[in-house]
Structures are given as structure tokens and as C-alpha cells.
Amino acid sequence: MKHRDETDFENWLREQTRSLGEPEVSQDFLAAQRRNIYRRIGEPRRQLWALRWALSAAMLLVLAGGFAFERLHKTAPAISDEQLFSDLSDMEQRAEPKAIQPMHGLFEE
Amino acid sequence: MLRATALALVLSVCGLAQMPRGIYAWWSRPELAKNLNLSPAQRQQIRATVQQYRPHLLNVRSEVNRAEQELAVQFDRNPVDPAKANEAIARLVDARSDLTRTLSELSLKLRLVLTDQQWQELQRRRPASAAEPPGEPPDQK
Numbered sequence: 280m281k282h283r284d285e286t287d288f289e290n291w292l293r294e295q296t297r298s299l300g301e302p303e304v305s306q307d308f309l310a311a312q313r314r315n316i317y318r319r320i321g322e323p324r325r326q327l328w329a330l331r332w333a334l335s336a337a338m339l340l341v342l343a344g345g346f347a348f349e350r351l352h353k354t355a356p357a358i359s360d361e362q363l364f365s366d367l368s369d370m371e372q373r374a375e376p377k378a379i380q381p382m383h384g385l386f387e388e
Numbered sequence: 389m390l391r392a393t394a395l396a397l398v399l400s401v402c403g404l405a406q407m408p409r410g411i412y413a414w415w416s417r418p419e420l421a422k423n424l425n426l427s428p429a430q431r432q433q434i435r436a437t438v439q440q441y442r443p444h445l446l447n448v449r450s451e452v453n454r455a456e457q458e459l460a461v462q463f464d465r466n467p468v469d470p471a472k473a474n475e476a477i478a479r480l481v482d483a484r485s486d487l488t489r490t491l492s493e494l495s496l497k498l499r500l501v502l503t504d505q506q507w508q509e510l511q512r513r514r515p516a517s518a519a520e521p522p523g524e525p526p527d528q529k
Contacts, residue, residue, distance in 0.1 A: 360438065
């Protein structure tokens with residue numbers, strides 16, 4: 280059906296342009312150009328498919344990023360200034376590492 | 389053994405030399421902040437300074453804990469590997485040194501925000517232990 284439409288169109292165009300002078304561009308070239316256009320009209324729209332895939336991939340990436348961000352913030356629990364500086368102060372004031380505390384017994388009289 | 393004893397002595401001396409001794413989050417205690425008469429600009433500056441140092445302090449805390457645990461693991465090994473134990477000691481010394489440096493730098497920045505009067509007041513209201521809430525200055529009790 281489509282092929283029939285194209286043939287009719289070609290015949291009609293030939294009739295219409297018969298009286299006109301020879302264009303600067305050859306008829307063969309124009310016919311080839313039109314064939315190329317018809318071919319492309321009939322082709323599935325690959326670009327749209329590619330766009331759909333790209334959108335899906337982008338959405339997946341956004342979701343994965345969101346999960347990763349949430350997990351990162353869950354694994355680092357908030358700690359108050361009071362608690363943090365209390366811990367740091369304890370650490371700083373501890374005279375020696377826990378591992379060597381048992382050695383104190385050696386020096387006690 | 390000798391190294392461990394030397395480490396204990398060095399760390400003890402470092403601990404005694406710290407000034408100010410035992411930082412605590414005085415800025416987050418509303419009563420104390422009020423008594424110091426901190427201006428809004430000072431409060432903002434203090435908050436910003438603490439926030440700036442917070443991430444590094446969290447890392448330092450983790451690093452010291454990790455180094456302590458690693459040293460304990462090396463001491464518990466049988467037989468003890470002196471090379472690995474010495475590495476663990478060096479890592480702990482580095483981590484504790486970083487802790488002292490960072491806390492001292494933070495303290496200095498906070499001190500620079502305070503007036504001399506506020507600094508004196510802060511010292512007077514300093515709790516006996518950093519874990520204790522600040523009470524009235526000793527001369528007011």
C-alpha cells in the first residue's frame with residue numbers, strides 16, 4: 280500500500296515537473312534523495328528506543344545513588360558534641376595504651 | 389618490654405603537658421555560654437570552627453581506637469612478633485599525636501574567639517572532670 284502511494288507520488292511529480300526546465304540538480308539525484316527519505320520514514324525509530332534506554336539507565340543510576348547516599352549516612356550515626364569531646368578527652372588524658380596497663384603490676388611495690 | 393615502658397612514660401609526660409587539659413564541649417552547654425556573655429557573632433564563629441574540625445576529629449577518634457585495638461592484638465599474640473608490635477606502637481603514637489595536635493589547634497582557634505575576660509571565666513567554671521557538668525566556680529561554692 281505504501282509502495283503504491285510512493286509510485287503514484289513519483290508519477291504525479293514527474294507529470295508536474297515535465298514542463299519545467301532541467302533543474303540544476305539532476306532528476307536521478309533528487310529521486311535517490313526521495314528514496315532515501317522514504318526508506319528512513321519506514322524505519323523503526325531507533326533514536327527513540329535509544330532515548331528510552333538512556334532514560335531507564337539514568338533512573339536506575341539515580342536510584343542506586345540515592346540508596347548509596349542513604350546507606351552512607353546510616354552507617355555514620357550522628358554523635359553529639361558532648362559525646363564526641365568526652366571520648367576525645369578520655370583518649371587524650373589516658374596516660375598509656377590499654378594494652379600495656381597490665382604491666383603496671385610490675386612496678387607496684 | 390623496654391619500649392612499652394618508654395611509651396608509657398612518654399605518653400604520661402605528654403598527658404601532663406597538655407594545656408588546656410581535657411577539652412569538653414562547653415559551647416554546647418547553654419548555661420555556660422550564657423554566663424560567658426557570648427555575642428551572636430562569637431557563637432556563630434565557635435559553631436563554625438567546631439563544625440570545621442568535626443570530621444577530622446571523628447577520623448582521629450577512629451584511628452586512635454583502631455591503633456589501640458591493633459596494639460592489644462599484638463600483645464595477645466603467642467608468640468609476640470616484636471616487629472609488628474613496634475609498628476602498632478608507632479601507629480598509636482602517630483594517632484595520639486594527631487589527636488593532641490588537632491585538639492590543641494581547635495582549642496587555640498576557640499581561645500582566639502574569646503576575650504580575655506571570657507577566657508578567665510571559662511577557666512573558673514571548668515568542671516573538675518570533663519565528663520562532669522560545669523558547676524559554680526570554686527570560689528562561689
